[in-house]
Amino acid sequence: MQVIALAWWQLGLAALLVVALAACTVAGRLGMGRTLLIAAGRTVIQLALVGLVLEALFASARLHWVVLMAVGMLLIAGREVVARQKRRLLGGWAFGIGTLAMFLSSFTVAVLTLTVIIGPEPWYRPQYAIPLLGMMLGNTMTGVALALDRLTEGTWQQRGVIENRLMLGHTWQEAIGDIRREAMRSGLMPVVNAMAAAGVVSLPGMMTGQILAGTAPALAVKYQILIMFTITLGTGFGTLAAVTLASRRLFDDRERLRPDRLAAPRG
Structure with missing residues (x-):
């Protein structure tokens, strides 16, 4: 089975949808916009760091x-x-x-x-x-x-x-x-x-x-x-x-x- 590799710009499109959702919560005064963006940012940073650690760990x-x-x-x-x-x-x-x-x-x-x-x-x-x-x-x-x-x-x-x-x-x-x-x-x-x-x-x-x-x-x-x-x-x-x-x-x-x-x- 062929694996489709994801480019960073494709992940960026998904991130834009999260930003759009945060904007909708701000427009609706739900108080969740900042929380959503922080959570999304943490997801990217944490998983990227884990990926680097795992690559080094798998190599050793x-x-x-x-x-x-x-x-x-x-x-x-x-x-x-x-x-x-x-x-x-x-x-x-x-x-x-x-x-x-x-x-x-x-x-x-x-x-x-x-x-x-x-x-x-x-x-x-x-x-x-x-x-x-x-x-x-x-x-x-x-x-x-x-x-x-x-x-x-x-x-x-x-x-x-x-x-x-x-x-x-x-x-x-x-x-x-x-x-x-x-x-x-x-x-x-x-x-x-x-x-x-x-x-x-x-x-x-x-x-x-x-x-x-x-x-x-x-x-x-x-x-x-x-x-x-x-x-x-x-x-x-x-x-x-x-x-x-x-x-x-x-x-x-x-x-x-x-x-x-x-x-x-x-x-």
């Missing part, structure tokens, strides 16, 4: 460079988890729990997928390792952030109910059980919806990109199914770890609820 194919980039991606994802929470845990716990949960889930599933299922030589080959880990971290980050936000906000709003349950003799797990289940449901819902709609409502991004790049549709479908399953595993285990660790942090050693460990909501 050294394990330490792959590990360094993976750690950088993990730390940035941890920061985004904190930024997406309205009422986060104090003292760096929000960053620590989110980052640890993503590390345990995404890195473990990614390494198993590379070594056992895909099997590139070497197993850390950047062409496979970085895109796989990036997709897993992006989706796991969203799931963990949604789950932690629902957990902390629900705990704060229902702190009176939780304390009443504790006074009636419930354990801390029982007192916060319904909130934990709701947090898990919130974290997993995006990937569940994505799997349910894949191929019917929408074509997943990786599959579309591979087909546009000239990959046979049957092979692109196989890779997309694998990616959907690995993303679900990473998000599920990451959300479970984050909710478990964060809910325990909300109680002290004497099983007393500690709402003072939550930060005030951001304005």
